[in-house]
Amino acid sequence: MQIRNRAFLLLGLFGVVTAGLTGCKKGGDAAADADTIVIGEVAALTGGTATFGQSSHAGTQMAIDEVNAAGGVLGKKIKLVTEDDQSKQGEAGIVAKKLVSREKVVALLGEVASGRSLEMAPIAQKAGIPMISPASTNPKVTETGDFIFRVCFIDPFQGTVMAKFALARGWKKVAVMTDVTQDYSVGLSQYFKEYFTKNGGTIVGEQSYASGDKDFKAQLTSVKEGAPDAILASGYYNEVGLMSTQAKELGIQAPLLGGDGWDSPSLVQVAGKSIEGSFFSNHFSNEDTAPRIQEFVTKYKAKHGTIPDAMAALGYDSAMILVDAIKRAGTTEGKALRDAIAATKDFEGITGKISLDAKRDANKPAVVLTIKDGKFVYVETVAP
């Protein structure tokens, strides 16, 4: 027989092969028995944004462990099934499908990155299973449908917070550095500019870069010409650290402004003294003296040896809100659960008092932090 025909035959046999290969994994992970509730989590445990994914996973896991230690919910234990999407496009969709069809999860938690949450959302929506994203700040995420929620604020709010903050300090001239490979950074810059220019500020320079870049001298030299009062660096900490040192080398004294993407100890390690006196908005401050926050910080530190960052806190909150809703709904049935989540009001989370609005977004304040002596120090809270 000729090659082409064999190839066709193979195509026919293929169904059996895949079914066999993927089928042999079923055994251990079999779906819920009567006395457990299965919740699915999609997180980037490896790959480019693994830092965020690992943190949010740690927070989520901690929440579930606490609930189980306290006897579970509705008299059942909760089982958290976590799938890694490798920080890659497409993978979040696949693992979300896997969780829905294989593990029969009652709800989905995740993802941190908006792009990947947008892959999961249609799957959850179609399956009629509620999904709560801990930290996807792009407005489009919850627009997918009425089963999709989030526990963090959204980019327009975050952009507005920093713009308000800059204006309040009397900084009228701001330059913007955007990471064009990150939708998060693009969005943040855009919303910042909108509010800032509408309220009397001027943008004196717009430069862009790509994730993984190390040299920002060309952009900063151009930025310097506009003599900005501050520079918005809306990307992630990886690049902001280097940007900060190079800015100081070029004699730029203006502080940097940023969003929650700065939240990593690595920022200060790389930037050193140069980042002192810069500001960024975040979901919570681990310095907050509220007892429930300090309790969370202590417990997290005991377990992981590090101070929790915002992603960990958001992961924790997303799981807790879900558990709370299951409790109130008294069932894990999709629609009822969705209605219960939607009714969340004034939930006392680690990242603030959370209420979900009509767009299924969290309505809550942001905090502004500054870097002082190598530490993130609380400056002020900005209400929505």
Add this chain to the structure above:
Amino acid sequence: MSSVLELNDVSIQFGGLRAVGGLTFSIQPGELVGLIGPNGAGKTTVFNLITGVYQPTSGSIKFGGVSVPGHKPHQITKLGIARTFQNIRLFSSLSVFDNVRTAKMMHLQHGIAHSLFRGPAFLDEEAMIENEVFDLLDIFDLGKEASTPCKSLCYGDQRRLEIVRALATKPKLLLLDEPAAGMNPTEKEELMHLIQFIKDKFQISVLLVEHDMKVVMGICQRIAVLEYGVKIAEGTPAEIQSNPKVIAAYLGTEDGKGPLDA
């Protein structure tokens, strides 16, 4: 009678080096011409000029009245010039059959679309080509090796296959680049018969570049001698053998026995 191939004052220059200078010669229909010369005399360069691999710096090359320069090598093959290579260049991953079949491609009436739809016209044509290829292979006693990978043929057979492949393009002029290289005396003897046979059977002209004087002198009707890219002599084998310029070119001196004494 008009010439098959006519080179008129052809020169080519690589940087500062003049590889071929002012070369003029022609080949008549049905003629078997030899092109000889010491190493580096520019024989293969002449082949590459005729087959369009190189473009001449000046001069004209006419094949059947058509100017060759400016044509791509594959277009020149379509005009009717086929060649073999000094170092065998078979399609190493293909079978003997497919090597020859490749040369049939340019005679195809049907193009890419037919190979996709595989209709009756296509199947008929494929069958016809298959027959032609087998006919040709059988003539050279390679029919039974049709499915053999060409790499596993013995050296002499590979040389032969290359000639068969060139013949499959149905050329009017066949250029053979050192076909006897690496052959033992018996094989050389066979090769001489083979070249004669091809010339007569297919009614074509042959231009032969060869180092082995016994082969060249044995079969060529006319011989041209190149030295440093310039033609220094032309004539029948007997004339060439006695030409003092040629002897000097090969030996550098006028005494002693050289390859021309063979």
Add this chain to the structure above:
Amino acid sequence: MDQFVQQLLNGLFLGAIYALIALGYTMVYGVLRFINFAHGDVFMLGAFGGLYVHKALAPLLNALPWPLALAVVMLASMAICAALGIAIEYFAYRPLRTRPRLNVLITAIGVSLFIEYTGQLVFGATQQPFPALIPRQNISGLGGLTVTMTQVIVVVVTTALLIGLRYIVMRTRLGLAMRALSLNPTAAALMGVNTSVVISFTFGLGSALAAAGGILYASLYPSVDPFMGIQPGIKAFVAAVLGGIGNIPGAALGGMIIGVVETLVTGYSQKLGIPSGYKEGVAFIILILILLFKPSGLLGKVEREKV
């Protein structure tokens, strides 16, 4: 005007580092005729080598004046990477010596991915700060222009290595053997050149150069991660091709050109009205244009296929 000069300086210093990496690329290609795709990853290993050597010897190094400490870290990391380079060649490339060049290229891609992902496993995916081996201070007295100490050191070391490499290739017996090998491996072997030793040496030398580049790069941009070698690796490759691959001064020239062009495009994109994000593509556009119009590069020789 000041701004333009500053941008030009930015570009030249960026170019110097590309040039340094390109040296290794071009030398390996010059001798062995294949693109060592993993060069950028050895560069990354060099930076991590420096990081760990510094960690291990911190008390000792802190006692030394900085130029000496830098030299110790650099030489140690260069030695480690030279050994790694020789090992890579021995295990991955040597079995392929007689195979088509493309097979070697595919293997090189495999080696590159292997180093990156093993690096991710061993070092972790997150970036780590690189110690200040060179004092982070500006050179004073240049008016409004900014030049850092690190940048000066980069240029000094690059120039020194360029001259040293040229000396090795042109003036030493091993260099002669390398050149012979690049012209005709078989003939070189027949003339008594121990090709295996020469190839190992070439790889060792190339990897040591990459390591030096890695440490200087990490000093300029003090954060290291397992994927840090990809971008500069590609840029340096383009620089090597631009200068004429196989040509050592060409690599330096190519690096400088890429650095300056990239910096100017980035710095003036806003004025020119193109999104500055396109700078990512600049190196590739240069590469494609060069290969289409002058495949031998600016200083390279034309090669003809023998028919």
Add this chain to the structure above:
Amino acid sequence: MQLLLKYRTQAFLLLALLVSFVVSQASDNIDGYVLQIMLVAGINIILAVSLNLVNGHTGQFSLGHAGFMGVGAYMSAAVSVEMGPSILGLLGGPSTLSHGVTFVIALLVGGLCAAVCGWMVGVPSLRLRGDYLAIVTLGFNEIIRVVFQNTSSSGPFGGALGMRGIPDYSTFFWVFGIAAICIYVVASMVNSTYGRGFLAVRDDEVASESMGVNTVRYKVVAFVLGAFFAGLAGGLYAHLFGAIDPKGFGFLKSVDIIIMVILGGMGSTLGVVVAAIGLTALNEQLRDAEKFRMIVFSILLIVMMIVRPQGLLPVTFEKKRRKSA
């Protein structure tokens, strides 16, 4: 019976289309996750078989297949998102038929745009060989990514965020129907007198020219056709996941496809199909060991090149015997 034997290749294609249609009708009964993996494997088959035409059969080493896939994904998604509603309106509202028509138009637009890009890469390839060509295709891949990345975030392509909410048209029928057509086209083209030209170009360009083979034409055809199918695969991908972004079509995606081609055996359609399926399944198996996945694949690549460069299922020689006329 005789007729069936004579046109067996076409018969196999029809059978494959029929089977994928039937399975498609019953796909609701397949576990969603298994179905998803099968569809991913199908798309990988198209990518690998089409890349094999360029890299395997024609011997032009392209490192930029994901770029063509990206063009196809973006363009087809743009058609179904931007123009979809008006096409549906013309055809009297949403129905299986109108969705099908929209999808076909979208896929064709995506495939054709990718083919144009393939032509743009193919033309310079005429002057370049081997490793240089590989690097230039890599460059094209990156340039395509950079262009999509720098589109306006409010425009149709969405910049860094990419495109979202693409209708989920990719069903079992479409994916495997197109996979079958792709295999049919590549295999039947290569297995003809015309198609031997691709192999001849791979083996020796100078000798090919001297046999009257227009090497330029073959290389361009290979690139254009390869890119066209990659574009279709991209369109299927976009309409399977419903979301695409520029980062997903970078160098690493190209490497994924190359690994399939090398593992299966360059030039072996059967081998490449097996490899595409096998690696997709392996990918799922290694999901829990993601840290090791690329390490495993890279070692696989190195070891394959050293031990078995012809691939696991290399091309076998067709037995040719003279048919008694």
